[in-house]
Amino acid sequence: MAAGITTHVLDVALGQPAAGMQIELFDVATQPPTLLARTRTNRDGRTDSPILPAAQARAGDFELRFWVADYFKTPDVFADVVPVRFTLSDAAQHYHVPLLCSPWSFGTYRGS
Template identity: 45%
Template sequence: MAKLSTHVLDTANGIPAQGVKLEFFRVEGSSPRLIKTLTTNDDGRTDELLLDESSIEVGEYIIVFHVADYFSKNNTKQDKPTFLNRIPLHFGISDTNANYHVPLLVSPWSYSTYKGS
């Protein structure tokens, strides 16, 4: 079953990042179109998939993670202004039969991601 999912891990505190707002866009021409806004659960995942087998399409997408708000709510020390505020991840889906997983490992000063399945 093809799908797109995400997961946010707080590497500064060694925990799943609960309560991270994320905005999910499909890139259509010069203007990204907002598909949905979600918040991560206790496990740092969203309760619903970003795309399921009925909605996954070849194309370019963006997930914007609102990390400064998350770290502020959790009283994690940050610079003022914050070094990282919102992290936009631009990526493409080329196979509508595949599972795509886009995790974010984040601290107030760095982040990394990879293509999971």
């Protein structure tokens, strides 16, 4: 896998990919943070292309924002926008940042 940042979202309440969720990527080294990309997940819960392509990858601090409440559209949803802040220490590596979520919980990890 080429360098850059990719993500995907799984709806663990339904046991399926979270299709149509809005995701934003910010550079948090600037104040205010700079919006680098805005996209939605496809039917497989992934973005159609890397949210930060390899050609634009660089070391630094970034934040993915997952619009969980808009996706679930239920009155008792726990999280609104879930921020995941992380550091790219080596721009030559691939960083995959998945989100597992339900209306009441969420988790992430560095994937492959």
